[in-house]
Amino acid sequence: xxxxxxxxxxxxxxxxxxxxxxxxxxxxxxxxxxxxYFFFYYTSNYLIILLLFTTVWNYYFAKIxxxxxxxxTKKYFLIINLVGSLGLLGLFKYADFGxxxxxxxxxxxxxxxxPYLDLILPIGISFYTFQALSYTIDVYRGKLIPCKSxxxxxxxxxxxxxxxxxxxx
Numbered sequence: 158x159x160x161x162x163x164x165x166x167x168x169x170x171x172x173x174x175x176x177x178x179x180x181x182x183x184x185x186x187x188x189x190x191x192x193x194y195f196f197f198y199y200t201s202n203y204l205i206i207l208l209l210f211t212t213v214w215n216y217y218f219a220k221i222x223x224x225x226x227x228x229x230t231k232k233y234f235l236i237i238n239l240v241g242s243l244g245l246l247g248l249f250k251y252a253d254f255g256x257x258x259x260x261x262x263x264x265x266x267x268x269x270x271x272p273y274l275d276l277i278l279p280i281g282i283s284f285y286t287f288q289a290l291s292y293t294i295d296v297y298r299g300k301l302i303p304c305k306s307x308x309x310x311x312x313x314x315x316x317x318x319x320x321x322x323x324x325x326x
């Protein structure tokens with residue numbers, strides 16, 4: 158579902174009208190969350206698993222970091238979180254680029270090439286990865302208290318209208 162299609166305009170209109178009609182906060186959160194995940198599923202299909210993983214990963218690491226009293230332990234958990242989140246992003250964005258560079262060098266040196274992974278790049282992976290990381294880093298720095306509601310954090314990471322803005326935010 159591209160942002161400049163009639164499908165998106167209809168989808169967005171239905172979501173907005175539903176939000177206006179139903180003023181109950183918990184319903185609005187669930188509606189926006191369902192809409193966001195529907196949007197991601199519609200555009201990236203099974204790759205929504207990466208969004209779920211990133212959300213759960215960062216939510217729980219922020220909680221662990223917050224509860225840690227030792228600064229070294231906090232930094233250790235932050236580093237693990239960064240490596241996991243950025244590793245996943247790097248795998249999907251740069252794996253084939255790295256393989257291409259390796260194959261160029263291997264070809265030059267007379268070695269056999271390795272096959273490309275041909276991974277599909279999920280929509281918004283950079284955006285939601287950095288969105289989740291910014292939260293975890295703010296918790297680490299003491300600028301934020303960890304969110305008590307997993308649903309609200311999930312909505313923060315996956316909120317579909319933000320994807321329209323992309324990395325400009």
